[in-house]
Amino acid sequence: MSIDRAYAELGLPPDASDAQVKAAWRRLVSHWHPDRNASAEAARRMQRINGAYEQIRLSSVTEGVDAGPEGPDSEPPEPSDPAPGRTVRRKLRLSLEEAALGCTRVVRGRLSCPCAACEGSGALAPEAACPRCDGAGTVPSGLWFIWPPVRSTCSGCDGSGLVHRSCLACEGRGQQSLRYQRTVRIPGGVRRGDVLVADGAGEGQGGFDGRLELLIEWRPHPFFVAGDDGSLRCEMPVDGFAWLADAWIEVPTLSGLQQMRLRRGRHVYRLRGQGLPLQRRGSTRGDFVVTVTPSFAESLSAEQQSLLAQLAAAAQGQPAAAAVRDWREALQAWARQQPSASTA
Template sequence: MAKQDYYQTLGVPKDASAEAIKKAYRAAAMKFHPDRNAGDKAAEHKFKEISEAYEILKDEQKRAAYDRYGHAAFENGAGARPGGGFGAGAGFGAGGFADIFEEMFGEFVGGRGRAQAQTRGGDLRYNMQITLEEAFAGKTATVRVPSSVKCEDCAGSGGEKGTHPVSCPVCHGSGRTRMTQGFFTMERTCTHCAGTGRVIEKPCKSCGGSGRTRRDKSLNVNVPPGVEDGTRIRLAGEGEAGLRGSPPGDLYIFLSIEPHRLFERDGADLHVKVPIPMVTAALGGPIEVPGIDGARVRLQIPAGAQSGQQFRLKGKGMSILRQHHRGDFYVHLAVETPVHLTKKQQELLGEFDKAGGKGKSHSPEAEGFFAKVKEFWQELKE
């Protein structure tokens, strides 16, 4: 079953603001949360759908990818996880309404390690343009990506060599601080340690205590045969380095295919328009057309060929992703009327026209059309 549009799932228009999306999610999550609908499988399924939709639409990068590519932007191994990735899908656990309250009130109600999850490295996007021939055959490309990498001097710890992080003196290692106000006790992320529970007394001089530095890195990207325009390739762990040794993000390669000067692609099939001389169309004869694989394809044109006539060459089209067979190749004829005729050539064509066809028309379609026109005019006169 096809997935429902994420905007429809949340009941918001495609140009909805982030605040409107958040408000719609809160209302729907409160209504369908399993804690309020015990044993109701339909409510449980609906809660999963709205959670998945909100996971995508609340993030600017994910939302932009979804707006352009739809659900296809999150296929092939993109699972949901806190704080990173283009992945869709969100479940629910034993936290009950605390999950919803955390989304509503942010840091003031138990974050359960959200700050630590946010230290994961950011995902990166790289746009790669390839030719149709490269999409057919596949290729290995080397790309240079500006990124954050693990600091070599401190091995990503953020501290000087020989030192170790110590327990945060403010939150005593919990990563959370509490504040009592009247009858309420509110808990929030410790600002001193950013929720990690540990602090670095002697930060690394090279990275300033972050555990990462800015640097371009070169990566080899394998583009498989048969990719289409908009295909996304995910390189796990090749995004930005995480803060102070946290896991890195992912790198996403988005492919776009250049228009070809000869071929038009339609999925796995290829089409080419071939102009042929009038004489070849009339008498028939062989022609050669190039294949996407560089081979020369020989085609026998039958006598009396017409413009628009097509020939199908099975298995001569594009490669198909992760399959061993190919699409088809369609050759479309375009009969070319001769131009720049010499006087002699004009005379010969005139003689040809006068010679007739011994009871048969040389241009049956034209004669049939004008016969209908004559009948039409005759009917108008009556």
């Protein structure tokens, strides 16, 4: 049963919390348990409900204590630690969206473990008699004119009379390769450097015996820069005319594109609660700070040039901005103090 199907079986969305999963499981068990439900479907439905709950439980992760040695994220093979009960350490790189909102990831890899057929020796017991010397350890020298015949050490068994039979399961290496695949549910709000621990689930379920430790890393984001206080920052260019016109624009957020209204003369905007979660599995999030840089085209079309000329003409009859008004008054006062051309 897939993890998505398991959530659907319990009637839950994939981002349901552990408390919601447990509550849904208890509610369904109280209804479908054969001791309480006499329908023919009760036993089969209970089996599906318990299977879904177990699948979600195994996919859940908890916070680890120590990251330990870091295994390569791009290379699945792990060190051949003795099984069972091994600890497999992996890096898990998440996007900011995945880290903030939570996600479900499939972790695949390969482990090296002692061959069960030969118990790691690479050879099968018992040893067989050497076919070259029939177990004697020596063979005739081949010189027919020497009497009595001289025997030499058998090169096939080095004189032991016995030969090892290589294990066919591991081709004599003593080690076998075990592939594993684990579906883990990452809670929203994980940070860089967090270590999450998941159950290995056992070989019978496509996993391994032991536990899986995941060291969380964040992939670089094309737009966002994360702050230590849970804030997100984004710098983006905007059309200068749209900025002058107080137009609405689309800005990227963790949840997708969102409408934001520009304000003439304003460059920094704060979107409350659109940053990173302040706590794992928490609903409170930091702020998203957007810094805009108005940009104008190097050349204007004839229509744009005409409209700008009309705007400039209309502005002549309107009250000027304070800075412009002060400048004009200072300029006129300076001009009055200058000698006229006739007196020069």
